[in-house]
Amino acid sequence: MFRWRPALLLALTLLVFTPTPSHAYAGPGAGFAVLSSFWTLFVAFLYSVYAFLTWPFRHLLRQLRRRKSYAKAQIKRAVILGFDGMDPELAERFIQQGNLPNLAKLREEGTFRKLRTTFPPISPVAWSTFMTGVNPGKHNIYDFLARDTNNYLPFLSSAEIKGPKRSFKIGRYTVPLGKPTIKGMRRGTPFWHWLGRAGIFSSIIRVPVTFPPEKFPGVLLSGMCVPDLKGSQGTFCLCTTRGSGDKFREGGVRVPIERNGSGWRSYIPGPEDPLGGGDGKELCADFEIHPEPRGEQARIRIDSETFTLKVGEYSEWIPVKFKAGLGFSARGICRFYLKELSPEVEVYVSPVNIDPGHPDLPISHPVTYSIYLSKLFGPYATLGLAEDTWALNEEVLDDQAFLAQCYANHEDRERMLFDALDKTRQGLCACVFDTTDRVQHMFWRYLEEDHPAARKVPREQRPNVIEDLYCRMDSLIGRVMSQIDEHTLLLVVSDHGFKSFARCVNLNAWLQQNGYLALKEGKSESGDWFEDVDWSRTRAYTMGLNGLYLNLKGREREGIVPPGAEAEALKNELREKLNGLADPDSGRIGVTGVFDCDAVYAGPYVDNAPDLIVGYGDGFRASWDSVMGKVTGQVFEDNLKAWSGDHCIDPRLVPGVLFSNRKIDDEKPAIVDVAPTILKLFGLQLPSHFDGKPWTVGASAAG
C-alpha cells in the first residue's frame, strides 16, 4: 500500500496541476488549490527566470563596479558572533572548568584576548564603535540617553521619531498627512556599507543601534533601540484584580481586570491615538479571560484570536490590533503570561512589539527582510530590549518566567543566524545575541556570596544560571564552527564584560552634598529629571549611566559656569574629588576613574558628549535615581533589584572578549579595530577617518 503512495500523490498532483473543464466538477476547492499553487510557481518561475537571465549582466556590472571584489581578499567569508556582555574572566573560569569546549578550542588553536571597550562601556556606544571603527566623538552615541540642553530632559540618543508634520481635522479627529519620520542619530558609516560598495554582500542581524535601518547592499534586521508600538523601549502591562495605586518605577503599567459575566475583562494600553491630535490619549485593545472549570487554566480571547493558557505558561506571539477610527489602526504582537487565576487573577502582557510580518515602522533593510524572517520562522521579538528586565526587576515576572522569555527570543535569533549563514556563503554574516547581557544583568546576584539582592535566597537554592548561559553560547559557537570552512574567519566578540552591581552611587546626591548642585528652597530631595533643582545655583549634574555635565553658560538653558578656564578648573576639581571616592560602609573605592571627554574623544560630535565620564569601581554603579536625574539624601546604598550585575563602570575593568579561529597577533585589541580588520581582510582600502587599527590575522583557520 505504502509503495503506491508516492505514485498516487504524484498522480493527484498532476491531476490538479493540469486543469481541464471536467475538473470544474471538483468545485472551488480544487480551484483554490490550483490557483494558489499555480500562482506561487508562476511568481517563483518569473523571479527565477529574471534572476537567471539578468544574472550574467548583473555579475558583469558588479565586476566592473567593484573591480574583482574578492581579488585581494584573504578570506571568503567573515562570521562575527556578538555576545553582548560576554565576560573574559567568566569565560576563562568556565573554560578552565571544562564547560566550554568550543571556546577552549578557539583559544587553543586560534585566539583568545580581552577586547578593550569604549568610554563609557555601554552597549549602544560600544556597538556603534564596533560597526563604524571610530570613537564616540565621531559617531555621536555616548549613552542610551542624551540630554536636551533647553530643558535638561532626556531623549533617546540613537533615533528620533516624529509624527507627520501636517494634519487636517474631520470633526473630532485630527487626521495625520503622511507617515512618521524616523531620524537616526548615530553618525559614521557601518563597515558593511564599505563592503557593499565593493560588491561584498552582508547579512546583519540584531546589531545594536541599527535602527532606523539604512540602505546598503545586503540584508539587515535592526536590534537594540528598536522601539515597541508605544514608541518606548519596552512597556509591559500587568493586568490584575489586585487593587494597587502603586506605579512601576519604569518600564511597565498596571491595568485593572474587571468582572465580565462569568469571566474577566481587561485591556492592553497601546500607542497614542494618531487621530487625537497629540492629546496623549492611548489606544487600547480589549481582551477577555475565561477561567476553565478546574481553575488551572484560562481561555483568553482578543480580537478573533482565542487561546488557552495554563498558570505559569506563555502564549505564542499574538497579533494585536489597536483601532483608532476612520480605518486607522496600529498592529503589533505580544505574548501573554498567565500568572495567577486564584484567588486573584493576574496576566502579564509583554511590551507590544512591532509586528515583523506587517511592520508599522521599518525594522529591516530591505523592509521585506523582516517579513521574510517572519514568514520563515513565525513572529518574533522585534523590540530592541526584548527581554523584559523591568518586569523581573519589579517582580512581575519571576526568575523562571524571565529566563523562558530570554531563551525563547534567543532560539529565534539562532534560527535567523543559521539561515543567514546558509544564505551568505560569501561576504559578511554578523549577528549579535543580547541574551548574555540580559541574563548576566539579572542573575549576577547568584554568583556572589553576599549580593544584597540575593541575601534572602539560601546558597544551595541559587541556580547556576550564568554558567548555564555560557554553556549554551558555547554550544551555539560549536554549531557555527561546524558550518564554516577554512576560508571563513570566525570572530566571537563582546562589547564589554560584566561586574557586580551591589552598591548604588547617587552622584547627584554627592554633587548636592558637596555644593555643586542646589535644590530649591525648602527641598531636601528632587523628583525625577531634576524637578526642584535650582539651576541658578547648580554647577554640575548627572543623568544617564556615566555622564557628568557642567551647567555651562551659553550651552545649557540656565547655565552658570562660564566656558573656558573656569569650566576646565571645575572639571579638574570634580575629577580630583570624585576619583577614589570611597564607600563609607565598606571602605571600597566606588569611583576608580573620572575621564575628561576632551581627552578621550575626538571628532565632530564631541560637543554633544558629557563633560566627564565617571568610571565606577567593581561592585558599584550609578544609582537608579541618579540615572533618572533624581537627587536623594544618600550617596551610597544597597542595590536590592534583580538587576544585579552591570558594566556601566570604569571601562578598564570590563573589557569584552575576542575569540577567533585564526591567530591574531595583537596583544591589546580593541573593539574599534574590528571594522578596519574586516575591511583589510576583504582587501579594501581603509577610510582615513578610522580610529581603529587592523589586526594581523594568521592565514590558517583552526579546524
Add this chain to the structure above:
Amino acid sequence: MRSSTILWPAVAGFSSINLPAALVLLLSIVIGLLMVVVFRYTSNQKAIHAAKEQLKAHLLAVRLFQDQLPVVLSSYGRILRGTGRYLRLALKPLLIVALPLTFLIVQLDRRFGWVPMSAGQPFLVKVRANGAEELAGISLQLPAGITSTAPAVHIPADSEVVWRLVAEKDGAYELSVASGSDAVSKNVLVSPALRCVSPERLHAPYWERVFVSGEPALPGGVIRSIAVAYPPRTISFLGWEWNWIWLFFVLSLVAGFLFKSMLGIEI
C-alpha cells in the same frame, strides 16, 4: 468619464441577468460559502498556514538574495517542495468535498447545461447500434405530437442512424426505438422553462452514465445509446456568454475567496 467607462459593462451585465444566471450566481455564493466552511473543518489550518507562509518566505528569498545564484536555486527547490506539501495538505479536504459536490453538479448540469427543445424546432435523434449490420433492423415509433421531417439517415461508419424530428407543442414525450422484438424508450422534453433534461440514454456502467444521462441504463442488446441533440445552454453574464460550469467555477471561487477572508479561513 473614466469611471463610467469602467462601470458601464458591469451595469449592463447585471441588467441583463436572466433566471439561469441569477440561479447560478446564488448557487455559486452558497456553494462557495459551504466549501470554505467544510474546508475549514476538514483541513489542518495551522499546517496550511505554515506551508503558505514558508512558500512566501522562499519567494521572498529569491528576491532578497537574487545576486547569489546558489541561494536562488535552492529557494526554487524549496518552493517546489513547499508547493507539493501545500497540495498534500489541501488534498484531504478536497477529496472530502469532491464527491458530494460532483453529484450536486451533475444534477445542476442537467438543468443548466442544456436547453429543452422548443415547439416547432427541428432536432436530431441519434441511435447507435452494436454494429453497422444491425442498422437496417432499427425503427423509430413516434408519440403523438412529434413528427419526422426527413427520412432516417444511416451512417454505417459510426454504426449510427439519425432522424430529424419536430414537436408541435410543449410537453414531455417518449420515443420508442425498436430492433426486432426489443424496444427501448427515450425521453424528449419540449419546453420554454428551465427544466431537467437527459440528453442521452445509453448502455454503460454507472460512472460513464452519471455525467450525461438522467435515465436508467439501456438493457444490453442491439442498441448502445439514444441521444437527443439538445442545444447547449449559454448564460449571459457581464456581457459575456458563459458555459454555466465555467461561470459557476469563477463565481464560486470569488465567493470562496471573499468568505475565506471574512471568516479568517486558510485555504
